[in-house]
Amino acid sequence: MIDRRHHERFRELLDSAHRFVLTTHVNPDGDAIGTEVGLERFLISRGHGVRVINQDPTPPFLKFVEAQDRAVEVYEPSRHDPVLAEADLLVLLDNSAPDRLGRMERVMCASAGKTLCIDHHPTRETPWRHNILDEAACATAAMLYELTRACGWTPDRVGAQALYVGLATDTGFFRFNSTVPRTHEIAGELLALGVDPALCYREVYERNSAAHTRLLGHALAGLRLDAGGALATIRITREMVERCHAESVDTSEMTTALLATDGVRIALLLRELEDGRVKVSLRSKGDLDVHRLASGFGGGGHRNASGIVLPGTIERIEAEVIARATELLADGR
DSSP states (O other): OOOHHHHHHHHHHHHTOSEEEEEOOSSOOHHHHHHHHHHHHHHHHTTOEEEEEESSOOOGGGGGGSOTTOOOEEOOHHHHHHHHHHOSEEEEESOOOGGGSGGGHHHHHHTGGGEEEEEOSOOOOOOOSEEEEOTTSSOHHHHHHHHHHHTTOOOOHHHHHHHHHHHHHHTTTTTSTTOOHHHHHHHHHHHTTTOOHHHHHHHHHSOOOHHHHHHHHHHHHTOEEEGGGTEEEEEEOHHHHHHTTOTTOOOGGGHHHHHTSTTOOEEEEEEEOTTSEEEEEEEEOTTOOHHHHHHTTTOEEOSSEEEEEEESOHHHHHHHHHHHHHHHHHHTO
16 A cells, blocks of 8 residues: 555645646556556546656557547657646656656656656666655556545546556456455456456457567467476567568567466567667566566566566577576576
């Protein structure tokens, strides 16, 4: 549960501001977009002016979360820097790390003195003046739900759906260890407000393109098993992406198929990026802390779901990460 002092601070900050700008990390996921739209609906209900501005566009499978008349804006310095400068309060959601803001890092750090950060990720040193942080929370959406309910808000259907998507996606639709009794209580309260869980699941997970399916097939064909079958690894090279015409395909959930393999406890997906770097997605079961592994390479995330981006060849990075993952499995935590 969020400390009561945070509830009071949240209410004080809202009462002291009128013009808000909301933002999140690069490549926004369900929790990021869900909390932005949820907070946007809350602020609108209180008569505040609010704009949502992100470094990257909303992924197609999350567009249904946005209100039809209020699309999330994609950051353009000449257009949006004045908007951020004129805002009374900036709210950074589902991210506390400046280096995960992309092109918005400079302007956000320049306004750190009027920024509120609400996040549940393991936190490094942050420049933000106001912070509501809870690493024990299952999702930033859960934190925002508690904060806004404490202010007397009952979400409308758009807001309820947005918060549900944030909650559900960041808990793997309630299968991750971060899921606690209160997680289901919040989900139940949101369902009672008219959220359709089947629609949310279908929009997020059942709208893969043919290119995605082809790319997944190519990647799975190269499945590598180590540590006695407890570590599964797949690669996605630039050549594979081009062959499948899958340039814009989101590969983050491809690890689900690996973890579904009997005996696998850690899944790694390595993808070559256009700029010569390699993105590594790490997922684990139980108490195996892949965040600890990722942080050793300068990455981050959660205990069971983290990410790394590294320069170098996919072969070298694969060997290094597999070696560390094997050590993690031997250590057992």
